[in-house]
Amino acid sequence: MTVRRLLLPLPLLLVLGACGDDAGNGDDTAGGADGGDAGLQVIASFYPLQWLTEQVAGEHAEVTMLTSPGADPHDLELTPQAVGSVGSADLVVYSAGMQAAVDDAVSSQAQDSSLDVAPSADLLTAEEEGHEGESEEEHAEHDHGPEDPHFWLDPVRYGQVGEVIAERLGELDPEHAEDYTANAADVVAELGALDEELSTGLATCESRDLVTTHEAFGYLAARYDLHQMGITGISPESEPSPARLAEVSSQVEELGVSTVYAEPILTDAIASTIARETGTTVLTLDPLEGLTDASAGEDYLEVMRANLDSLRDGLGCS
Numbered sequence: 400m401t402v403r404r405l406l407l408p409l410p411l412l413l414v415l416g417a418c419g420d421d422a423g424n425g426d427d428t429a430g431g432a433d434g435g436d437a438g439l440q441v442i443a444s445f446y447p448l449q450w451l452t453e454q455v456a457g458e459h460a461e462v463t464m465l466t467s468p469g470a471d472p473h474d475l476e477l478t479p480q481a482v483g484s485v486g487s488a489d490l491v492v493y494s495a496g497m498q499a500a501v502d503d504a505v506s507s508q509a510q511d512s513s514l515d516v517a518p519s520a521d522l523l524t525a526e527e528e529g530h531e532g533e534s535e536e537e538h539a540e541h542d543h544g545p546e547d548p549h550f551w552l553d554p555v556r557y558g559q560v561g562e563v564i565a566e567r568l569g570e571l572d573p574e575h576a577e578d579y580t581a582n583a584a585d586v587v588a589e590l591g592a593l594d595e596e597l598s599t600g601l602a603t604c605e606s607r608d609l610v611t612t613h614e615a616f617g618y619l620a621a622r623y624d625l626h627q628m629g630i631t632g633i634s635p636e637s638e639p640s641p642a643r644l645a646e647v648s649s650q651v652e653e654l655g656v657s658t659v660y661a662e663p664i665l666t667d668a669i670a671s672t673i674a675r676e677t678g679t680t681v682l683t684l685d686p687l688e689g690l691t692d693a694s695a696g697e698d699y700l701e702v703m704r705a706n707l708d709s710l711r712d713g714l715g716c717s
């Protein structure tokens with residue numbers, strides 16, 4: 400099945416300044432080498448880093464994004480202009496291991512003007528993400544691949560990253576360091592409230608088995624004591640074989656779950672296939688890798704709350 404490849408334009412070309420909220424900022428972002436009155440020019444590699452950096456920077460930076468809304472950040476390709484913009488930004492906020500093209504651009508253009516948030520996000524491999532509750536046999540089913548990059552789906556890890564972004568912005572712009580620290584404290588508090596809601600909302604559920612297509616919810620599952628079964632793996636590239644689909648269908652039937660979760664952007668043929676074969680329902684769970692008109696909210700917090708509603712629905716939480 401080549402669902403993603405068929406639906407997404409390739410290569411994904413970048414137009415700086417055309418990203419969501421920043422649409423009005425236009426050309427002044429692309430070449431902004433020395434900031435000036437506009438404050439710091441910061442590039443975030445994909446949506447969760449953009450949102451978080453904007454919260455922390457407030458009015459003191461202009462934050463643009465390398466991944467177009469609606470595009471799959473995992474297989475981002477960068478135009479030469481985009482690579483150039485990486486070189487001229489005051490800071491590039493990215494997460495090593497998430498996007499190979501960004502890793503390359505940073506290592507050639509922005510070694511000293513980049514912040515890799517991965518260390519502060521405390522990344523784990525899928526193997527480490529709290530599979531204690533499973534039998535050996537179940538555990539052996541998981542893909543024990545590289546580290547899972549989807550830390551932002553755990554509000555606690557996401558908050559840690561916000562504090563590190565504030566520190567770095569404060570070093571670059573000491574005059575506003577206190578603002579960055581205070582903004583980070585605000586966003587950590589908001590994320591703490593979200594964490595509470597998730598904790599409470601997912602405390603008592605008929606099922607704790609979370610069947611997803613793209614295996615993006617490992618940190619969320621670990622935080623709230625759910626068991627994620629991903630169909631396509633950590634990177635949505637890897638498409639399941641017919642044998643894998645049949646295996647997943649039989650696991651879904653064994654688990655007795657009522658819901659298979661799909662992403663909002665695509666009409667998820669994989670989830671629909673599994674659901675049809677197992678008599679389950681497809682609900683949406685948004686990995687928040689981009690924000691589009693299809694998103695169930697205007698920003699990270701709103702979409703996460705929509706995710707909570709969807710989880711409570713599908714898992715039968717009281």
Ligand SMILES: [Zn+2]
Nearest residue numbers: 615633686688
């Ligand atoms: Zn992903």
